[in-house]
Amino acid sequence: MTNGLWNGVLAMRAAVSRTTQPVHFACLSAAGDVSLNELLSAEKVIYIGLGTGAHKPLPGQAYLQKTDALRFSIRKRGDFDTVALQCLQTYLPYLFLPQMADQMERACTVAHFAQSLDGKIATESGHSKWIGNDENLVHAHRMRALCDAVLIGGGTLACDRPRLTVRHVAGEHPVRVVVGRPEADYNSLLQACDQPIFVYGTAEARVNAPVDYTRLPDLPEGRVCSVRVLQALYGRGIRTVYLEGGPTTTSRFLQDGAVDILQLHISPMLFGSGMGAVQFAPIGKVDEAIAFRSFTFEPVGDTMMFVGIPENIQQAAPVAPAATATPKSK
Numbered sequence: 001m002t003n004g005l006w007n008g009v010l011a012m013r014a015a016v017s018r019t020t021q022p023v024h025f026a027c028l029s030a031a032g033d034v035s036l037n038e039l040l041s042a043e044k045v046i047y048i049g050l051g052t053g054a055h056k057p058l059p060g061q062a063y064l065q066k067t068d069a070l071r072f073s074i075r076k077r078g079d080f081d082t083v084a085l086q087c088l089q090t091y092l093p094y095l096f097l098p099q100m101a102d103q104m105e106r107a108c109t110v111a112h113f114a115q116s117l118d119g120k121i122a123t124e125s126g127h128s129k130w131i132g133n134d135e136n137l138v139h140a141h142r143m144r145a146l147c148d149a150v151l152i153g154g155g156t157l158a159c160d161r162p163r164l165t166v167r168h169v170a171g172e173h174p175v176r177v178v179v180g181r182p183e184a185d186y187n188s189l190l191q192a193c194d195q196p197i198f199v200y201g202t203a204e205a206r207v208n209a210p211v212d213y214t215r216l217p218d219l220p221e222g223r224v225c226s227v228r229v230l231q232a233l234y235g236r237g238i239r240t241v242y243l244e245g246g247p248t249t250t251s252r253f254l255q256d257g258a259v260d261i262l263q264l265h266i267s268p269m270l271f272g273s274g275m276g277a278v279q280f281a282p283i284g285k286v287d288e289a290i291a292f293r294s295f296t297f298e299p300v301g302d303t304m305m306f307v308g309i310p311e312n313i314q315q316a317a318p319v320a321p322a323a324t325a326t327p328k329s330k
């Protein structure tokens with residue numbers, strides 16, 4: 001994807017996230033200045049035109065129609081080549097998550113893993129760099145740029161020392177969110193950029209924690225409810241979250257019905273041992289598995305990525321004891 005096209009996607013993201021109207025069509029120009037003053041609404045349709053001000057696609061403009069939550073069909077190819085159109089089809093669905101968040105009154109999530117053919121995301125010792133290819137790294141940074149926040153668990157913070165920035169692409173660094181303990185080592189995040197670091201957990205807050213910590217109510221198993229984390233983030237204006245593991249955290253989000261879209265980048269390698277991408281309690285029958293109500297397979301360089309919408313998505317958190325939220329400033 002060219003820089004100009006990617007900047008167009010970022011500009012569309014900004015426009016779509018500002019409107020409360022239903023958006024069904026996207027209209028992009030391959031060339032010309034990017035200007036989003038052309039956000040035009042009709043009754044149930046908004047055309048997003050870049051650079052021309054036209055309500056309908058002009059020669060040279062592509063015209064993509066949203067056919068479901070994950071799919072855009074190409075109605076007019078415009079000046080775009082196949083690779084550019086494929087990129088648009090890959091990223092346009094995520095521009096609509098802020099509207100979904102407003103409907104659900106919680107932040108929406110896209111979870112991502114790079115996994116082996118046998119479903120492993122790290123070796124037994126926790127080594128995972130890099131299971132994905134270079135294109136997957138760029139993809140992950142694009143997704144960070146398209147989301148308001150990136151969320152990881154305390155285990156990944158300790159193991160990978162991630163920065164969680166968008167250094168490989170244009171865009172704004174996301175807010176960093178960690179589910180875990182306030183007293184962990186946050187230096188890799190603190191040194192990477194100035195975006196806030198929100199931490200959610202069940203532990204008592206230490207007064208001098210270097211992050212913005214909120215204690216949430218414990219579930220009986222001694223952990224926080226994932227939907228409550230997303231409601232708390234929504235309350236802070238965060239509508240989209242890129243969930244980057246590890247397996248303990250993402251599995252809990254999946255079981256809580258708090259993963260709206262799952263991306264599994266499949267690498268051509270076999271581990272034969274190691275950490276599984278998802279870790280659920282054993283199930284007895286196949287029909288107890290989490291199924292996907294819609295899915296696609298997207299190219300990622302010379303490999304592919306499964307993208308699916310789980311069937312068990314929850315809008316609201318179950319009733320829990322009164323929150324003992326204790327927000328703390330840096």
Ligand SMILES: NC(=O)c1ccc[n+]([C@@H]2O[C@H](COP(=O)([O-])OP(=O)(O)OC[C@H]3O[C@@H](n4cnc5c(N)ncnc54)[C@H](OP(=O)(O)O)[C@@H]3O)[C@@H](O)[C@H]2O)c1
Binds near residue numbers: 113115155180222249
């Ligand atoms: N291949 C990939 O795409 C990928 C991506 C990410 C990570 N990884 C790998 O995954 C491994 C780490 O995974 P992991 O499963 O051990 O760690 P993790 O999921 O990153 O973190 C687990 C920890 O986060 C906290 N936590 C998560 N959910 C919570 C909840 N609902 N309530 C309260 N606390 C919660 C807990 O911390 P406390 O126990 O401190 O309370 C828990 O022990 C590393 O090896 C990393 O390299 C691979």
